[in-house]
Amino acid sequence: MIKTDILIIGAGPTGLFAVFEAGLLKLKCHLIDALPQPGGQCSEIYPKKPIYDIPAFPEVLAGDLVDNLMKQIEAFQPGFTLGERAQTIEKLEDDTFIVTTNKGTKHHAPVVAIAGGLGSFEPRKPPITNIGDYEDHGVEYIIRDPEMYRGKKVVIAGGGDSALDWSIFLTDIAESVTLVHRRNEFRGALDSVDKVQELKDAGKIELITPAEVIDVVGNGKVEGVSVKRGAEVFNKECDHFIPLFGLAPKLGPIADWGLEIEKNAIVVNNALDYQTNIPGIYAIGDVNTYPGKLKLILCGFHEATLMCQSAYKRIFPDKRYVMKYTTVGGVEGFDGSKKEAPKAVIKAIN
Amino acid sequence: MQDITLHITDREGVEHNIQAPTDMNMNLMEVIRSYELAPEGTIGICGGMAMCASCQCYIESDHDLPEQNYDEEAMLAEAFHVKENSRLGCQLFISDALHELKLTLAPEE
Numbered sequence: 059m060i061k062t063d064i065l066i067i068g069a070g071p072t073g074l075f076a077v078f079e080a081g082l083l084k085l086k087c088h089l090i091d092a093l094p095q096p097g098g099q100c101s102e103i104y105p106k107k108p109i110y111d112i113p114a115f116p117e118v119l120a121g122d123l124v125d126n127l128m129k130q131i132e133a134f135q136p137g138f139t140l141g142e143r144a145q146t147i148e149k150l151e152d153d154t155f156i157v158t159t160n161k162g163t164k165h166h167a168p169v170v171a172i173a174g175g176l177g178s179f180e181p182r183k184p185p186i187t188n189i190g191d192y193e194d195h196g197v198e199y200i201i202r203d204p205e206m207y208r209g210k211k212v213v214i215a216g217g218g219d220s221a222l223d224w225s226i227f228l229t230d231i232a233e234s235v236t237l238v239h240r241r242n243e244f245r246g247a248l249d250s251v252d253k254v255q256e257l258k259d260a261g262k263i264e265l266i267t268p269a270e271v272i273d274v275v276g277n278g279k280v281e282g283v284s285v286k287r288g289a290e291v292f293n294k295e296c297d298h299f300i301p302l303f304g305l306a307p308k309l310g311p312i313a314d315w316g317l318e319i320e321k322n323a324i325v326v327n328n329a330l331d332y333q334t335n336i337p338g339i340y341a342i343g344d345v346n347t348y349p350g351k352l353k354l355i356l357c358g359f360h361e362a363t364l365m366c367q368s369a370y371k372r373i374f375p376d377k378r379y380v381m382k383y384t385t386v387g388g389v390e391g392f393d394g395s396k397k398e399a400p401k402a403v404i405k406a407i408n
Numbered sequence: 409m410q411d412i413t414l415h416i417t418d419r420e421g422v423e424h425n426i427q428a429p430t431d432m433n434m435n436l437m438e439v440i441r442s443y444e445l446a447p448e449g450t451i452g453i454c455g456g457m458a459m460c461a462s463c464q465c466y467i468e469s470d471h472d473l474p475e476q477n478y479d480e481e482a483m484l485a486e487a488f489h490v491k492e493n494s495r496l497g498c499q500l501f502i503s504d505a506l507h508e509l510k511l512t513l514a515p516e517e
């Protein structure tokens with residue numbers, strides 16, 4: 059069981075900054091994210107794009123913003139459960155919470171802060187009617203263990219970086235690799251596109267374009283897929299079908315936690331501390347809603363800051379505390395590090 | 409002209425006749441959101457960068473629309489439920505040329 063003071067669901071910019079504000083109050087944080095890396099939308103959707111409305115940063119790449127946030131919170135030693143989705147929550151008699159992920163990892167904390175953004179990032183599934191019957195029986199949306207494709211016939215669908223990169227990678231492992239895409243052009247890094255061209259010319263990747271997989275064929279497990287190219291429909295024999303169409307956010311299991319939901323977001327008390335209808339559970343950043351809500355990074359930072367003050371009072375109801383400027387109080391890390399403003403040098407003039 | 413009229417059928421099949429300003433640098437996806445014709449969180453996920461296809465719609469009138477740019481073409485090639493008349497709402501800017509445009513929102517993926 060992982061124990062912490064504030065359990066943060068979602069490691070996007072809002073969740074990451076909450077670690078800093080909590081750290082100033084000597085509260086420890088642990089973050090859960092469905093993605094394998096921190097950064098939320100900034101790292102998953104637009105890491106290479108500039109943002110212009112972060113106060114005091116005239117321009118910053120979304121990926122650099124995340125790197126900087128990670129650097130800023132390093133001294134507060136946050137824990138991470140990555141690549142797992144927070145699935146269930148249970149309130150114990152002492153008003154603390156246990157959050158369990160889809161992989162069974164349990165987390166225990168007196169405060170839960172949901173910073174889930176637009177939701178947990180899940181694979182986009184193509185609208186093939188019977189595809190659900192074959193999930194984990196030859197249809198995979200994420201490649202977890204490339205070894206399982208050794209000596210197998212694999213069909214990959216998609217036109218972005220992950221479809222290109224995995225097609226290239228699997229040529230050395232699988233018996234055959236077929237890549238199906240709706241257009242002749244691919245939207246990926248130029249050298250991946252060139253590499254696929256090279257492997258195609260060498261007969262190591264079969265490219266079927268412009269075409270689409272419209273059906274999965276099999277009997278309990280995948281035996282092939284139906285491919286449609288123009289008016290022609292044909293069967294392509296395979297052991298695995300891997301649709302790689304990127305990820306999209308889904309609010310998912312959090313919607314069933316008994317929280318008040320409106321417009322696909324969690325209703326919070328914005329006049330006070332961004333607490334939800336369940337005391338002890340807060341919602342900050344893109345995932346919450348209140349009158350006048352704006353889904354902006356700077357608003358998430360503000361909400362995270364107020365949430366931490368309220369969390370402190372919940373955890374230590376009897377302790378007095380007043381907010382201190384970092385310039386005055388410095389930043390004392392849990393790793394023993396200390397940053398503080400240099401003291402003025404006093405020197406007499408004779 | 410400052411405002412144009414649009415005929416939009418939402419994902420539930422309800423038709424809305426709405427007014428959209430031509431002088432606010434808005435795109436079709438933003439107009440749809442401003443009238444709340446699709447629930448928040450189900451449209452405009454990428455903010456209008458042709459990176460998510462949540463704003464896909466089917467154009468049903470024969471307006472002469474601007475050509476698809478590279479990003480729109482590429483995204484539609486990876487979107488689902490795509491038809492001949494599919495466009496990304498976020499790539500269509502509100503101008504006089506869109507007056508009386510008729511369209512239906514594509515289903516949520």
Ligand SMILES: Cc1cc2nc3c(=O)[nH]c(=O)nc-3n(C[C@H](O)[C@H](O)[C@H](O)COP(=O)(O)OP(=O)(O)OC[C@H]3O[C@@H](n4cnc5c(N)ncnc54)[C@H](O)[C@@H]3O)c2cc1C
Nearest residue numbers: 068070071072092098099144174175177178179343344355
């Ligand atoms: C293309 C684009 C451009 C943008 N430009 C700007 C801009 O210029 N300025 C600006 O201020 N904002 C911009 N935004 C919006 C900004 O990115 C968001 O406001 C910000 O990312 C919200 O941060 P967050 O931490 O609240 O949520 P997110 O970044 O969405 O992170 C939430 C995280 O929570 C995880 N999660 C959710 N549910 C679960 C669960 N049950 N279990 C595990 N993990 C879960 C998700 O996987 C995700 O990683 C832009 C967004 C996009 C898409």
Ligand code: FES
Nearest residue numbers: 452458460461498
């Ligand atoms: S809003 Fe994402 S593609 Fe249009």
